[in-house]
Structure formats: C-alpha cells, structure tokens
Amino acid sequence: MFHHRRTSETPLQRLDRRNTILMILDGTLFWIGLAFLETNTVISVFLQKTSGSAALAGLAVTLMNFMPTVGHFFFGLFIRRLRSPHRFMSIVAIFSRPLILLMLPILLRGGLGPVSAWAFLGVYGLFMLADGFVGLVWTELSARTLQPQKRGMVVSCQRILSGLIGLAAGTVIRRILASVLPDAQQFAVIFAIAGVFFCLDVCALVLMRDHPDYQPQLDLPIPHMRQYVMGFIPLFRESRVFRQIMLTRILYLMGMIASPLYILYAATLNIPASWQTYLFYMPVLGQTLGGFFWAYASMRRGYPWVIRLSQWCNLLVACASVTVWLLPLPPAPAMFLISLCMALLSANTNAYIGYNNHLIDMVPQKKLASYLVLQSMLLAPFTFGSTLAGGMSQIMGYGAVFVIALGISLAGLFLSLRYFRPADDSSPS
Numbered sequence: 001m002f003h004h005r006r007t008s009e010t011p012l013q014r015l016d017r018r019n020t021i022l023m024i025l026d027g028t029l030f031w032i033g034l035a036f037l038e039t040n041t042v043i044s045v046f047l048q049k050t051s052g053s054a055a056l057a058g059l060a061v062t063l064m065n066f067m068p069t070v071g072h073f074f075f076g077l078f079i080r081r082l083r084s085p086h087r088f089m090s091i092v093a094i095f096s097r098p099l100i101l102l103m104l105p106i107l108l109r110g111g112l113g114p115v116s117a118w119a120f121l122g123v124y125g126l127f128m129l130a131d132g133f134v135g136l137v138w139t140e141l142s143a144r145t146l147q148p149q150k151r152g153m154v155v156s157c158q159r160i161l162s163g164l165i166g167l168a169a170g171t172v173i174r175r176i177l178a179s180v181l182p183d184a185q186q187f188a189v190i191f192a193i194a195g196v197f198f199c200l201d202v203c204a205l206v207l208m209r210d211h212p213d214y215q216p217q218l219d220l221p222i223p224h225m226r227q228y229v230m231g232f233i234p235l236f237r238e239s240r241v242f243r244q245i246m247l248t249r250i251l252y253l254m255g256m257i258a259s260p261l262y263i264l265y266a267a268t269l270n271i272p273a274s275w276q277t278y279l280f281y282m283p284v285l286g287q288t289l290g291g292f293f294w295a296y297a298s299m300r301r302g303y304p305w306v307i308r309l310s311q312w313c314n315l316l317v318a319c320a321s322v323t324v325w326l327l328p329l330p331p332a333p334a335m336f337l338i339s340l341c342m343a344l345l346s347a348n349t350n351a352y353i354g355y356n357n358h359l360i361d362m363v364p365q366k367k368l369a370s371y372l373v374l375q376s377m378l379l380a381p382f383t384f385g386s387t388l389a390g391g392m393s394q395i396m397g398y399g400a401v402f403v404i405a406l407g408i409s410l411a412g413l414f415l416s417l418r419y420f421r422p423a424d425d426s427s428p429s
Contacts, residue, residue, distance in 0.1 A: 026204035027158025033197035035166035050117035058390025065383035069376040071132015076373035089137035096130030097198040144211040156295025163288025170281040251412030255314035257385040282342035290347025304420035306354025311413040318406035
C-alpha cells in the first residue's frame, strides 16, 4: 500500500515532498549552527571580552539583519537571468557556509583582542551576505515547489527541531565556557562546532531541486543601478497591503533593538554569576517554543493573527524590561524577568514568517522576487537599530533603550490592530 501511494504521486508531488524534507533539514542544520553563534548570548559575550564594547554586540545583530539585505539587493539584479538559480545557490553555499572556520587560526594563534573582534565581524558579515544570496533563491524555490500551506510549516519545523537540539547546544556552550580552557580556545571550539553544522547544511541545499517548468529570462537586460532602484517605486505605490506589512514589520524589528543587551545588562544587576550562565539557554528555549507556537498560529489562525501577536509580544518584553530597570528587585525576580525577556524575544524572531508569508500570499507571484528585494531594501536602514541601541546603552544607560523599545512596541501594536484582522486574508490589492 505504501509503495502504491508513492508510485501514484505525480512528479510535482514528489518534488514537493523532496524539497519539504530537504528544506526542513537545511534549516534545522543551519539554525543549530547559529545556536553556537547566538548573537544575544555567545557573540555578545565574545565581543564584550575581545573589545569591551556593547556597541559591537549590537553591530553583530545589525550584520545578521543587514548583510542578507545587501545580498538580496544585488542578487535581485540578475536572478531572473540565471539558467539555474539552484546551481548558483549551491555554489555560493559551498564556499560561504564554512567561512566561520577561518576564525580558528585567528583565535588559536592570536588569542582574544580587538583584532579577533573585528576579524569575526568581517567573517560574520561575509557569511550573512552570502546567506542573502542563498535565502533569496531558497524563498523562490519554496514558492515554486511547495504547497502554500506548507511554507510556514517548513520554517516552523526548522525552528522546532533546531531548538530541541539547540537545548543540548546550550548545555555544550555553558560547559565549554565554564571549562579550564583559555578563553580563546573556548570560543575556537564553539566556532568549530558551528562550522561542522554549516558544512552539513551544504549537503541539504545541494540536493534540492527547482520546478521543472522554470524558465529563465535570458533576454532580460541587467538594469543600471538608478533604473533598478527607480523600478521599485511603482511596486511600492501599487500595493497598499505591502505598505501596511512593511510599516508594521519595521516597528516589529525596531521593537527588538535591545535583544543583544540583556545578557550584558544582567551582569550589572545583583544576580549571582552562577545563575547568569543559565541565560545561555533562554534564546534556544524561546526558539523552540516559538517555532512550535508560530507554526500552530500560522496554520490555525492565519498570518495576520501572527503579525498582531508578534507586536503584543514585543510590548510584553518592553514592559518587563522597564520594570527591571525601574524597580530594585531581588535576584530571583530580576533573573526571572531577564530570562523571560530573552526567551520571548528569541521566540518572537520566528514571527517574521507571518510577515513574509502574508506578503507572499498578497502580491502577484510574477513580482514576488522584486517585492522581496524591495522589502529588504526598506528594512535595511532599520537593521542598524541594535548598533545604535548598544552605543546608546553606553552613553545613556540601558533604561533609555528599554523606554524607546516600549514606545516603538506601542506604535507597532496600534498599527497591527488597525491594519490586520485575523479573519481577513483578502486577495492582493
């Protein structure tokens, strides 16, 4: 019976099943690797030890969000002319995914210091730039080969599986950082483990396949930069829903500007150092619970509901942050609220699938790649929010950042309640 069901599948159904499995595997391996490069914990501590700067911790978050945007922008110039976008994606992945391994000789020979900090930021920036190339093709492959209801499920399954394994990663990181190894060797081991998972991820990317009816537009000229940028203006004007999604997503992104600061802020409170080591689990725990929750919410309640709830989550985190800052809390309540903020923020980062998939559903498929590039261009300036937040925390204190995040979260919640109704999945405007 099982064999009969398999043989009765059409080629497109087999492609859907193949890419679904491989995309879940790809994302799981990729996010496990990133669990060892968690910007809100591991990288914040690494950059604090190497440079003593909270602003650099914010810069790492900026690179994580900004460099893929740069990749989207430039790749969007010629993606339609490629005979095989998947082959290009595979080549980029083969050369870029292992980049983090370049940090091993730097750390083992040079130790910790400003050189190591800037070298890491350079490597991390290139890694994320290449991920922008990979991500744009990946999104188009999912739109062409997966059933619409599976797209959100795939991303959420990635986060759930990687989060469950990532809980073990948190234990590994905690034990490595508590070991007798010198600091440089500790981070070298962490980066090496991350590199292994990224190399395994390449295999899943290479094995994916594109839609058999995909036709490149070989005669499409590559526009000049000014012409390319000006071509996005009509797209922005013609879709009211796109403008609404972008405005609320910008506020959603800016509402999380304090994310790399919590583990640094905890060190300034009267929380025992032994307790603080458990904060390394919080982002992974949040990722796991968030992946499961947003998958359920996407499938059962719809993407507009996900958008609204993501703004509620930002507001809850901002309120908890201001509470810790204003009140002289004992260690236990302060630890609970900081842990809650870190876990909820990590969970809330998965809510981007609501914005992305609602956009995919609401714009014409022939213009999807252009809208994805335009989305990245509009989000790009706001990815520097975490860098500014890090610098602001050094000048004005952490409280100023928390209050600003509170104001942004209130604005985001107001607009999401106004623009998106959970039962409204209307047709593209």
